[in-house]
Amino acid sequence: TYASRGWTGVHNMSVSASQALIMARLDGEGRLPLRVYNAFDVDAFEVAESRKFETDTVTNRAVKLYMDGALGSRGALLIAPYSDQPDTNGLSLLDTESLHDLMMKAKGADVQLAIHAIGDLANRHILETFEALGNGDELRWRIEHAQIFAPQDVARVGELGLIASMQPSHAIGDLKFAPSRLGLDRLAGAYAWQDMLAGGAVVAGGSDAPVEVGSPLIEFYAAVARQDLDGNAGEGWHPEQALSRDQALALFTSAAAFAAFQEDDLGTIEVGKIADFSVFDRDLMTIPAAEILDAQARMTIIGGEIVWQAAE
Numbered sequence: 001t002y003a004s005r006g007w008t009g010v011h012n013m014s015v016s017a018s019q020a021l022i023m024a025r026l027d028g029e030g031r032l033p034l035r036v037y038n039a040f041d042v043d044a045f046e047v048a049e050s051r052k053f054e055t056d057t058v059t060n061r062a063v064k065l066y067m068d069g070a071l072g073s074r075g076a077l078l079i080a081p082y083s084d085q086p087d088t089n090g091l092s093l094l095d096t097e098s099l100h101d102l103m104m105k106a107k108g109a110d111v112q113l114a115i116h117a118i119g120d121l122a123n124r125h126i127l128e129t130f131e132a133l134g135n136g137d138e139l140r141w142r143i144e145h146a147q148i149f150a151p152q153d154v155a156r157v158g159e160l161g162l163i164a165s166m167q168p169s170h171a172i173g174d175l176k177f178a179p180s181r182l183g184l185d186r187l188a189g190a191y192a193w194q195d196m197l198a199g200g201a202v203v204a205g206g207s208d209a210p211v212e213v214g215s216p217l218i219e220f221y222a223a224v225a226r227q228d229l230d231g232n233a234g235e236g237w238h239p240e241q242a243l244s245r246d247q248a249l250a251l252f253t254s255a256a257a258f259a260a261f262q263e264d265d266l267g268t269i270e271v272g273k274i275a276d277f278s279v280f281d282r283d284l285m286t287i288p289a290a291e292i293l294d295a296q297a298r299m300t301i302i303g304g305e306i307v308w309q310a311a312e
């Protein structure tokens with residue numbers, strides 16, 4: 001399915017050790033037509049163990065942690081209470097001491113951390129704990145979702161060398177209820193793709209499948225249009241945070257490769273790199289934004305082999 005949508009690879013979150021074993025087996029049998037980068041559940045912190053099961057296309061290098069819940073259910077951890085429910089500021093799933101301990105463990109084990117954080121307080125906890133750890137800029141640790149920041153915190157992501165792993169479709173879904181949950185002021189630091197890049201952060205793009213649809217075209221459209229699928233945007237949607245086509249493309253290609261330590265092999269079409277790319281039926285870099293959603297994947301090529309092709 002994912003190859004038929006034009007994905008050449010996935011960064012796969014919250015994997016168990018047994019799933020990694022199955023993937024290695026499938027790949028051995030030639031039945032895994034997709035490049036996979038695995039982030040394990042915290043229970044399976046034995047990533048080193050799983051590295052034995054790596055193949056040409058399956059990489060086991062990360063662990064996913066969870067700082068908070070989601071915005072829709074008021075689980076995102078906020079600095080100030082929810083605007084539409086003042087008796088709560090969300091859910092803390094990991095305190096900063098435990099986070100510190102897990103960070104030390106990951107650093108020692110050469111494991112990449114992919115830390116789920118939605119609310120501005122959850123994100124601040126990562127920034128502060130990570131900063132206290134010292135010289136972490138080579139670790140390439142990722143904040144997963146990185147949705148809401150206090151505006152003064154946005155630039156710290158790039159300064160500290162953290163990667164913002166963001167899903168553009170979240171903005172076009174969440175911005176329908178974000179104004180009531182957060183109030184208009186706090187939206188200045190929400191889904192702040194353009195500010196995140198301006199602060200020097202690497203922003204890697206994802207889809208959050210299977211929570212969201214998992215279509216590269218929806219994600220690309222959301223990143224450049226910052227409007228819902230019908231072309232509507234509401235008050236507080238901050239159209240200035242929308243990305244250019246080149247920026248949006250980088251999210252899903254070169255930045256994604258960097259976020260998986262694979263930029264020497266993947267991320268751009270170049271002599272000497274592995275041939276992973278997909279072909280669409282129109283030029284996504286020039287057509288009107290609304291037309292991006294009508295485009296179709298025609299062919300997906302991984303490692304120089306056609307793994308999927310549309311019927312004529």
Ligand SMILES: [Zn+2]
Pocket residue numbers: 116144145
């Ligand atoms: Zn998550």
